[in-house]
Structures are given as structure tokens and as C-alpha cells.
Amino acid sequence: MRLNSHMQKALTALGAEIREVTALQDNAPEALAVDFPEWDQLLRQVAVENPWFTPAEVTEALKQWGDCLYPDALESWMQSYPEPEGKPRKVGLVMAGNIPLVGFHDLLSVLVTGNHAMVRCASNDRRLLPFLWQRLCRYQPELEGLAGFTEGRLEAFDAVIATGSNNTARYFEYYFRDKPHIIRKNRNSIGVLDGEENPEALAGLAADVFRYFGMGCRSISKLMVPEGYDFDPLFQAFYPHRTLLEHPKYANNYDYNKAVYLMSGAPMLDNGFLLLKEDSGLGSPIGTLFYEPYASREQVQRRLAENQAQLQCVAGPQWVAGAIPFGTTQKPGLSDYADGVDTVEFLLRIRAN
Numbered sequence: 001m002r003l004n005s006h007m008q009k010a011l012t013a014l015g016a017e018i019r020e021v022t023a024l025q026d027n028a029p030e031a032l033a034v035d036f037p038e039w040d041q042l043l044r045q046v047a048v049e050n051p052w053f054t055p056a057e058v059t060e061a062l063k064q065w066g067d068c069l070y071p072d073a074l075e076s077w078m079q080s081y082p083e084p085e086g087k088p089r090k091v092g093l094v095m096a097g098n099i100p101l102v103g104f105h106d107l108l109s110v111l112v113t114g115n116h117a118m119v120r121c122a123s124n125d126r127r128l129l130p131f132l133w134q135r136l137c138r139y140q141p142e143l144e145g146l147a148g149f150t151e152g153r154l155e156a157f158d159a160v161i162a163t164g165s166n167n168t169a170r171y172f173e174y175y176f177r178d179k180p181h182i183i184r185k186n187r188n189s190i191g192v193l194d195g196e197e198n199p200e201a202l203a204g205l206a207a208d209v210f211r212y213f214g215m216g217c218r219s220i221s222k223l224m225v226p227e228g229y230d231f232d233p234l235f236q237a238f239y240p241h242r243t244l245l246e247h248p249k250y251a252n253n254y255d256y257n258k259a260v261y262l263m264s265g266a267p268m269l270d271n272g273f274l275l276l277k278e279d280s281g282l283g284s285p286i287g288t289l290f291y292e293p294y295a296s297r298e299q300v301q302r303r304l305a306e307n308q309a310q311l312q313c314v315a316g317p318q319w320v321a322g323a324i325p326f327g328t329t330q331k332p333g334l335s336d337y338a339d340g341v342d343t344v345e346f347l348l349r350i351r352a353n
Contacts, residue, residue: 001025001081001348003112003341011108011139011227015069017135018062042131046100050124051249053100058128060099060330067199068334071114074112077334083342084114084236086352091115092154092174094162095129096184097122099212103129105334106161106343107147107322113347117147120154127193159350161343168289184339189329190307191220192300192316197326202237208315209274210241211330213250214286217338218329220285223276223291224300224316245273254287282310312339 003011021039022031033040043055047221067073076184091110095103097115103121107129110117121129130149154160159180162172176183191205208220227232244250261268265310279290294300297319304314304321316323337343 001078006140008144010136013139018066058100089158092160093119096163097125098299099216111342187217187312189313192224201326208329227293
């Protein structure tokens, strides 16, 4: 499949602009207000409305998209798909709001397949996606009308992609039962350590744990470690992220969970800004990281297989089936689909039917 020329030009231009903006934000933030006042205002407004979306975290999310919106990357993404058939469909998108721009891939998938999007943003992430859409339309006004945004109920749609919690997923399954749909639930990510990791790998793991305050489905919320594992090198790799405790909401979660564990007598390791707790669960609370010892590699593979339906990704050494390197969980490519469901294939299919 080849991208519509207007769409490719707009996405390429947006990618270049994002890379320029994020470079300024990293190296000369005072210049951002002068050179890109709209972006500067956006970052400030978003942080006020949702304190989890700090300028630093939003910038990291933008960097990821800046790296994806190159012509070669877009062409490589599309090359394995057939040309769209049938008439464009109206696709409702119910977005999550746990991390910045988490729904941009769904919006992009609808647009590149020639369908039309009706987007309902999460209440705590109302500005980022509409802003990027406005920038795309500024580069290519011909795109206007291909996407719209609403704060009310979605109506008159042909298919839907909805992302939420396990509880809201049950509502989505019922409400959208008569339409073609993709319904996403809670998922978590696991890191597998074997004690052979070098400092660079552990630093990558730290980024996988702490980026977006650990609130993404690709955030590592559980570690599997060999029995008798020495946590000291891991704590050293985590230490540069101690500034998270300066964030009031993160500090409140850390303090609350620490108090709960202390009152219950639950054993834990504490480095002053993160709690490590031995637990069989997959999803750890903010400010906490679960871990589980293992006795053999076979035990690891068995445990991962048992929880496959609840896992977004696994990071670890090469002997772990399907594992990706530490430091890459928060850097998915265009072909890395949430829950392993090919969104583009789904959208081409519902358009053809």
C-alpha cells in the first residue's frame, strides 16, 4: 500500500517539526516560546490539566513519534499491506489517557487506511491529539474533514477501537457488540534478569520502569530475577531517577504504598524513591516494582506462557522467547501493535466489507 501523497507530506512535515521542537525543549527551552510559541503553550497547558504529563514526559513521547515520522519508516510500515478497497468507513476511537499521545497510533492507522476518524479523547488528555491533527491540516489542508473530535458519545460510526481498563472493557464489549471492534484491556510488561546484565542494560531497564512514571502498558511493572539475585547493581542503575520523588503525585503514591506495606508487615526493599516487593502479581502500583524469583529458565518460560494474554511486552536476555532489549519497551515502532492485534489489517478489512 502506498500512502496518500497529502498524508505522507503532512506526516513527514510534522515529524520534522516535532524533532525541531523536542531538540529545543532539551537544549534551549527558553527559545521554544520564541520559535514555537504554540508548542510552548501546549506543554504548559497540558501539565496544568494533568500533572502526570510533565513537559519532560510529553517531550519524550513526542521524540518517539519524531523518530517514526520519516518517509522511509512510513513506507516500510505500509509496504506489506494491499491497497485499500471499498469505501471509507467512519471509525470511532475511544482513547486512553494514561501516557501522552497513547492513542496517536490508532488515529494514524485510521488515516493511512483512507478511513475517517471520530475521536473521543480521554478527559485527562484532551489537547495533544487535536493539536497534532491541527498541525497536520496546517501542512495539508486537504486532510480537513478526515478526523473529528468529540467530548460526547460516539454516534453514527461503522467500527470502533476502544482502549480502557478491564472494567471499562466489559462495558465496551457490550455497547459496541454490533459493530466491528478492537477492545483493549489492561496489560503489563515484564523484565527478566539473569544477573549477567552490564550497566548499560540496567540503565535501559531503569528507563523502561520509570518513563511515564510507570503508567504505560509497556512500562515494566514486574521483574523476574534468579534466586539469590543481588539488587545492588540494579539500585545503582535506578539512582539517577531519584528526582521522581520531587513530583508530588509520585511522592504521594510512593509514601502511601510504603505505609500500606509497613502496616501489613509485607517485606520489601526500599531505595528511598522506589519499593521493590516480592509479589506474584503483574501490575505494580506507582512507586512500586514487583519482583519474583525463579529457579530455572524453564520456570521463566512457563510463567511467561501462563500470562501471555496479560502481557504487552517482555524485555530481557536473548534466551527469553520473544524478549526485546532493555531500554526499548517505550520505543515501539510503527508495526508494533498494541496487544499484538494488527490495527491496519483490521481497518483495511472493515473498509473492504
